[in-house]
Amino acid sequence: MPEAGESVFLPADWRGDAKTPFDADTAFNGFISTNVVFALEQLGLFAWFDENGRLDVPEYCRAQQLDETVFRRLLSAAESFGFLVVTDGQVTPAPAWDDLRRKLGFFTWGVGGYHDVFASAASITRGERVFGKDVLRNEAMVALGSAQADLAMMRHLLDEQVAELDFSVLADLGSGISERVCRLVKSRPGARGLGLDISASATQLAAGTVERHGLTDRVQPICADVLDVLFRGRRIEGADQVDVAMSFMFLHDLLVDPSTRMDVIPALRKAFPNAHTFLLGDTTVRPRGENENLPVFSSGFELAHALMGVPIYTREEYENLFREGGLHLRRTIPFGAPHTYLFVLEAQ
Numbered sequence: 001m002p003e004a005g006e007s008v009f010l011p012a013d014w015r016g017d018a019k020t021p022f023d024a025d026t027a028f029n030g031f032i033s034t035n036v037v038f039a040l041e042q043l044g045l046f047a048w049f050d051e052n053g054r055l056d057v058p059e060y061c062r063a064q065q066l067d068e069t070v071f072r073r074l075l076s077a078a079e080s081f082g083f084l085v086v087t088d089g090q091v092t093p094a095p096a097w098d099d100l101r102r103k104l105g106f107f108t109w110g111v112g113g114y115h116d117v118f119a120s121a122a123s124i125t126r127g128e129r130v131f132g133k134d135v136l137r138n139e140a141m142v143a144l145g146s147a148q149a150d151l152a153m154m155r156h157l158l159d160e161q162v163a164e165l166d167f168s169v170l171a172d173l174g175s176g177i178s179e180r181v182c183r184l185v186k187s188r189p190g191a192r193g194l195g196l197d198i199s200a201s202a203t204q205l206a207a208g209t210v211e212r213h214g215l216t217d218r219v220q221p222i223c224a225d226v227l228d229v230l231f232r233g234r235r236i237e238g239a240d241q242v243d244v245a246m247s248f249m250f251l252h253d254l255l256v257d258p259s260t261r262m263d264v265i266p267a268l269r270k271a272f273p274n275a276h277t278f279l280l281g282d283t284t285v286r287p288r289g290e291n292e293n294l295p296v297f298s299s300g301f302e303l304a305h306a307l308m309g310v311p312i313y314t315r316e317e318y319e320n321l322f323r324e325g326g327l328h329l330r331r332t333i334p335f336g337a338p339h340t341y342l343f344v345l346e347a348q
């Protein structure tokens with residue numbers, strides 16, 4: 001397996017199918033079509049076609065209490081983009097549907113989660129509006145989009161790594177609704193888990209996740225700022241029993257402050273002193289100049305973080321951070337979503 005900086009075999013679809021430069025027609029229709037995909041998801045069409053081969057428009061509108069005239073126009077837009085085939089009030093998925101289904105999480109993330117941020121790009125650039133104060137993202141949609149992407153592209157890759165590990169207690173940092181920690185604990189008899197998240201509402205939802213999985217005696221969601229744990233002396237009961245610490249799509253949030261950036265990994269090791277393995281997954285900056293195509297997600301991830309004032313990193317920068325912080329990189333695994341990696345790290 002590759003050491004830091006060595007080449008990693010990249011999945012072909014990370015190169016992307018969107019050929020640049022976009023002409024104005026493609027750019028404009030791209031904006032409209034992402035909104036249409038998100039609307040179809042919200043109206044239940046992806047779930048419907050997971051179970052059914054076709055949809056009867058009047059019947060579906062009656063059952064879902066939809067305005068049939070508007071729904072038909074929406075379907076017609078989806079048909080003009082090549083997503084659906086509509087004949088005599090019957091709708092079937094077009095061949096493009098399966099790829100949209102696999103990548104649906106990015107539409108939920110982008111349109112559902114970040115539409116206000118992207119729409120405010122000019123005023124943020126002028127300094128008239130500030131992310132976090134005047135402009136917010138929709139946290140629930142970001143969490144839902146992440147969960148959809150995890151299910152479609154990442155879950156099996158993490159499970160393969162976790163299957164190789166000895167552990168009794170897992171900690172997931174920035175755990176959102178604790179779905180992942182519950183799933184992994186459930187798959188290992190006798191294991192326990194902690195899910196730490198700064199968001200009170202995510203922690204509340206996490207309590208529901210734990211209950212749904214029947215794990216109230218084994219998984220504990222904790223509302224905590226991980227930066228308090230790393231740098232401000234907040235103690236987490238049971239942290240010294242954690243043998244595998246993990247975080248997904250969250251590490252960059254810990255690295256925002258340049259004055260503590262290089263201290264984050266040593267502080268993580270100190271906060272979980274008996275963790276033998278760290279599983280850290282995050283999206284990186286897309287390498288430039290390799291070809292003229294773009295994949296899904298990368299451009300959105302990069303622009304959203306720029307507008308939020310959150311730096312993001314290359315794979316090599318992450319690997320350097322781990323090395324400097326005293327973690328041994330066992331493996332770098334392409335982690336489903338474009339330019340996203342799972343770093344498997346050993347405490348030395």
Ligand SMILES: C[S@@+](CC[C@H](N)C(=O)[O-])C[C@H]1O[C@@H](n2cnc3c(N)ncnc32)[C@H](O)[C@@H]1O
Pocket residue numbers: 142143146147150173174175176177196197198199202224225226227247248249250253
């Ligand atoms: C992009 S989401 C990822 C959620 C989940 N790990 C996943 O992969 O689906 C980032 C999560 O980190 C949480 N978060 C952000 N800053 C945090 C902090 N300082 N301490 C703890 N959690 C934080 C957010 O509330 C959010 O749930």
